[in-house]
Amino acid sequence: MSQDMPEKTADAEARLSGLRERIDGIDAKIAALISARAECALEVAEVKKATGGDALYYRPEREAQVLRRAMERNAGPLTDEEMARLFREIMSACLALEEPVKVAYLGPEGTFTQQAALKHFGHSAESRPLAAIDEVFREVEAGAVSYGVVPVENSTEGVINHTLDNFMHSNLHICGEVELRIHHHLMISDITRADAITRIYSHAQSLAQCRKWLDAHYPNVERVAVASNAEAAKRVKGEWNSAAIAGDMAAELYGLKVLAEKIEDRPDNSTRFLIIGPEQVPASGDDKTSLMVSMRNEPGALHDLLAPFQEHGIDLTRVETRPSQSGNWTYVFFIDFVGHRDSGNVAAALKEVGARAADLKVLGSYPRGVL
Numbered sequence: 001m002s003q004d005m006p007e008k009t010a011d012a013e014a015r016l017s018g019l020r021e022r023i024d025g026i027d028a029k030i031a032a033l034i035s036a037r038a039e040c041a042l043e044v045a046e047v048k049k050a051t052g053g054d055a056l057y058y059r060p061e062r063e064a065q066v067l068r069r070a071m072e073r074n075a076g077p078l079t080d081e082e083m084a085r086l087f088r089e090i091m092s093a094c095l096a097l098e099e100p101v102k103v104a105y106l107g108p109e110g111t112f113t114q115q116a117a118l119k120h121f122g123h124s125a126e127s128r129p130l131a132a133i134d135e136v137f138r139e140v141e142a143g144a145v146s147y148g149v150v151p152v153e154n155s156t157e158g159v160i161n162h163t164l165d166n167f168m169h170s171n172l173h174i175c176g177e178v179e180l181r182i183h184h185h186l187m188i189s190d191i192t193r194a195d196a197i198t199r200i201y202s203h204a205q206s207l208a209q210c211r212k213w214l215d216a217h218y219p220n221v222e223r224v225a226v227a228s229n230a231e232a233a234k235r236v237k238g239e240w241n242s243a244a245i246a247g248d249m250a251a252e253l254y255g256l257k258v259l260a261e262k263i264e265d266r267p268d269n270s271t272r273f274l275i276i277g278p279e280q281v282p283a284s285g286d287d288k289t290s291l292m293v294s295m296r297n298e299p300g301a302l303h304d305l306l307a308p309f310q311e312h313g314i315d316l317t318r319v320e321t322r323p324s325q326s327g328n329w330t331y332v333f334f335i336d337f338v339g340h341r342d343s344g345n346v347a348a349a350l351k352e353v354g355a356r357a358a359d360l361k362v363l364g365s366y367p368r369g370v371l
């Protein structure tokens, strides 16, 4: 047995070097094709520039089509998601050549919102953390950045009211959505004594999403809600008796050690984020629309409001109610459905809803999240 080992090793070595030679050859072809693609993107930029006015370099509907196609033609062995992620990064680099896209997100660095921004725009986008959801809206409105990324709903804890309320005073449009699986970890610093933890920091929503796990494992430990998961991770760095609940990015950013992985109570815990920007997005072929509708609080108001969607065969994906900030017992409904505002049945339903509502605002039609 020990005698034929060297022969086996030599065989393996020869096979390995043959395969690596093939990989080198393939890499050279991929590199040449990526360069050719980037040249095309530069030409696209010239065409856009020549049209004058405010050239739109970032095209969400086109990006969604490119990513969907990458998934459709994928023959394996990589998963469709992996294939789309690779194309996501190639397109992000191509767009940066045309014109680097500037994106603000609800920070600080290391939050799930940053992760969502990277997932949606890729790593070549210039991203800037801001301290509050209102600030993200304000910076996009002021034109300091082109787009913003804000959380809007969590599968365990429900809607993020602050984001919805901002739409009441904003003229920005929704131009995309991203869904992120949220995994929470319990993490400590290198000076923390794991057996002497008396305090656990996290964002209130994350504490709520890990409530059962905390009750089972740390029933008597104080739970302290802070502004973000990244802030929780930052605090733990200098404290020997505390831990934080946060995600991978925060652990990496602050050099923390993960003590317990994936401690969220629901394994399908996910958060949906919106991309907000100044322009309306044309149809991509698989789109959603979000509306904000004000209705007087009268019997049957909600029924009247929703009937046109049913009549026109439109699939509602979410209905949220918020008290209007102008008082008067009016209510604001946030409605999401499948379809683009330019398609016939949607346009007909919107016309009917508009006639019944005190106010109707289309927040945006945008490609359904691909990744």
Ligand SMILES: O=C(O)C(=O)C[C@]1(C(=O)O)C=C[C@@H](O)C=C1
Binding pocket: 041, 044, 045, 057, 058, 059, 060, 062, 063, 066, 090, 091, 092, 094, 095, 098
């Ligand atoms: O098709 C375009 O309009 C491009 O600018 C090219 C491209 C791409 O790399 O495929 C780059 C950026 C846009 O957001 C969409 C697509």
